[in-house]
Amino acid sequence: MSIKTFNLFRRFQPWFVLFLKKYNIKGGTFDQHFLIDTGYLDRIVAAAELSPQDTVLEIGAGIGNLTERLTRRAKKVIAVELDPALISVLHDRFDTVENIEIIEGDALKVRFPEFDKVVSNLPYSISSEITFKLLHHKFKLGILMYQYEFAARMVSPPGCKDYSRLTVDTYYFADASILMKVPKGAFQPAPEVDSAVVKLVPRPAPFEVRDEAFFLEFVAAVFSQRRKKLRNSILNTNYMLKIPDVKEVVNQLPEGFMSKRAENLTPEELACVANMIFDLKSR
Numbered sequence: 001m002s003i004k005t006f007n008l009f010r011r012f013q014p015w016f017v018l019f020l021k022k023y024n025i026k027g028g029t030f031d032q033h034f035l036i037d038t039g040y041l042d043r044i045v046a047a048a049e050l051s052p053q054d055t056v057l058e059i060g061a062g063i064g065n066l067t068e069r070l071t072r073r074a075k076k077v078i079a080v081e082l083d084p085a086l087i088s089v090l091h092d093r094f095d096t097v098e099n100i101e102i103i104e105g106d107a108l109k110v111r112f113p114e115f116d117k118v119v120s121n122l123p124y125s126i127s128s129e130i131t132f133k134l135l136h137h138k139f140k141l142g143i144l145m146y147q148y149e150f151a152a153r154m155v156s157p158p159g160c161k162d163y164s165r166l167t168v169d170t171y172y173f174a175d176a177s178i179l180m181k182v183p184k185g186a187f188q189p190a191p192e193v194d195s196a197v198v199k200l201v202p203r204p205a206p207f208e209v210r211d212e213a214f215f216l217e218f219v220a221a222v223f224s225q226r227r228k229k230l231r232n233s234i235l236n237t238n239y240m241l242k243i244p245d246v247k248e249v250v251n252q253l254p255e256g257f258m259s260k261r262a263e264n265l266t267p268e269e270l271a272c273v274a275n276m277i278f279d280l281k282s283r
């Protein structure tokens with residue numbers, strides 16, 4: 001066997017494939033694409049910089065390939081999984097392991113116990129909802145796998161095609177950066193898209209907002225019309241914003257902002273406009 005073949009064999013651990021066969025798991029439903037490349041599994045766990053004091057949350061534990069590595073380094077792992085078939089696999093694998101709690105259910109609905117870090121290869125169809133559910137919890141670090149395009153939108157600078165509501169909302173809650181791109185071939189079954197691992201470090205917002213709910217609604221509204229100038233996007237989406245006397249309010253806002261598109265304003269500038277509107281409508 002050549003070194004190259006040996007390395008390939010080592011990284012893809014054929015027992016994962018046998019394991020999927022044994023439990024008759026085909027994947028595909030519920031975003032089931034299992035990360036079987038041990039090189040990436042190890043890099044994800046290393047990025048989490050786990051200490052024996054850390055409680056780690058894992059969303060979508062699947063067959064437990066990431067879970068098993070986490071249990072070896074953390075104080076406790078809370079593994080959430082939706083699919084009853086995979087829950088059975090997790091119990092088979094981990095019922096003799098002391099530092100794991102397995103929670104069966106939809107991660108969007110279950111109540112998360114307290115955790116320090118979240119490390120997950122997420123189900124991509126709930127990327128946005130689960131990220132913002134997580135960001136409403138207090139935790140130190142997230143190492144999260146997303147579809148590559150989604151990750152690119154999370155970290156885009158203003159003025160680029162990926163700059164979006166997701167970018168601004170993410171930046172409001174956390175520092176986000178892409179740690180690595182992960183190719184389709186690292187998964188079994190392979191997804192149709194490339195993936196990326198994102199590092200999320202929650203922190204207080206780097207700018208002041210008068211009212212968080214209004215700011216987030218404002219961002220959603222103006223990015224729903226991202227190609228329109230701010231003046232028109234506010235007027236067109238007032239069914240969301242519910243600003244009394246909206247035309248009068250818009251006329252009092254600085255032209256420098258009103259003549260630009262949402263996609264060309266920084267999160268700080270968007271917060272500034274949202275604050276001005278909030279103050280005007282609260283008078």
Ligand code: SAM
Nearest residue numbers: 030033034035060061062081082106107121123
């Ligand atoms: N952690 C495994 C890995 O890295 O190979 C599996 C990751 S796979 C991309 C996503 C996992 O999330 C699947 O096991 C799937 O059953 C589970 N899942 C999908 N939707 C879910 C939800 N709403 N709540 C909890 N788990 C979910």
